[in-house]
Amino acid sequence: MPVTQTENGPVWRLRTPRARLALWAGWFALVALTVWCWQVMTRDTIWLFVLDAPQQAADIGSRMFPPRLAYIERLLWPLWDTINMATLGTLLGVVIATPIAFLAARNTSPSLLIARPIALFIIVASRSINSLIWALLLVSILGPGLLAGIIAIALRSIGFVGKLLYEAIEETEASQIEAIQATGAGGAQLLNYGYWPQIAPAFWGISVFRWDINIRESAVLGLVGAGGLGLQLQASLNVLAWPQVTTILLVILATVVFSEWVSAKVRHAII
Template structure:
């Protein structure tokens, strides 16, 4: 009832007086909470350390520069590993995520009471665990190496791809699939003629986007022993070889820029 009667005729406000008061109280509470949290946060801070942070940063910075570019030679093979982990992991993840998405989507699931909750659980479980954690688990199960990295990336990708894909499936136009059904097509044919053309752009967009993210993630998986650039990063950090660390960071940056460029191109081409 934002419309109120006054002597000069009806007046209109976006919110009722009560809603305005509640909104103001909400903002006030938020500010109060921020102030309180700030106090707790700074209670245990040793300010002496914070004071000389600029010097520390400058010190590390000066050691990191100039980068040791000759080290790149030794990085090419791990870089290749990293790209492979990301690409194979994404492919495996997408292959598993696609049927899961069809089971999870309300309009294509074979059973709302059994299949859908299971598919949703798979998606949530995969999403709730970071790929670094997956890698940590898998390295202790499978031993260190590329395989652990690939599977870790795949497991994390299932949730991401599955969730976005099942939302795309639920947003499809029902009349198009109804028309295919009306021709006497089987369930599988309705899937490939009715649903697939509608979700194909989303499918390729999501896959390439996830591949792009996975390149970044696979670059650090080596920190826990799952192969790739991260392994070199850890080795260099351990011996405080800062110029090498800079070189590795530059290589990762270049790779990410490259993958970003590829994914932008692919998405542009399909839409």
């Protein structure tokens, strides 16, 4: 107990002496671990390479600059592909994730013993694999191209959207649901009148946020053959066309800034 009795009355401290000792030991262990990890990390480092890192960086930097802006012309189509890949992938992901979220949420799941664990497993499985890995798998299954990219984006989005959405469903106010139930509403009406109004802001916020992330991810999916800007990036890297690489990075940056702006606007509008 943090309260101890002394002659001058009770004394209150946040932690007991044992908890204080444990906390101190914990911090000490953390510092020790950091020092040890640093030694392991640097054991195989060839310091000669690190020493000339600034020169190497400057060398690549000088080759990348100035960017070949004329190359943008040939990037517009891949850019369009990238945006479509992100948007369609997000749509598909959200459409699949929404029913899964209702199955996974404790308060709406039809069965806590069967449906909920299955839904949670789908969510975890989708989240545990990066879109790039999904794309790698799908390119070898479906062949290279946009379709593989769209499905990879969708598969990764299911977990993200599903998890955040089911948490939002679990946070809905039970009294509002109860009130709709008490009117004699059916199951679909209960979803429409009781749950949907409560989760709608979260739903739109999550979807737009995921779209924003997917724009970034779809820009690199081309690296494994899923089409879009990434494909151009890989092609340029392969022929060491550094000014083109710079241009592609600038285009990606501009796209991400744009998607960020859109998602901020949308989220502002729904709150």
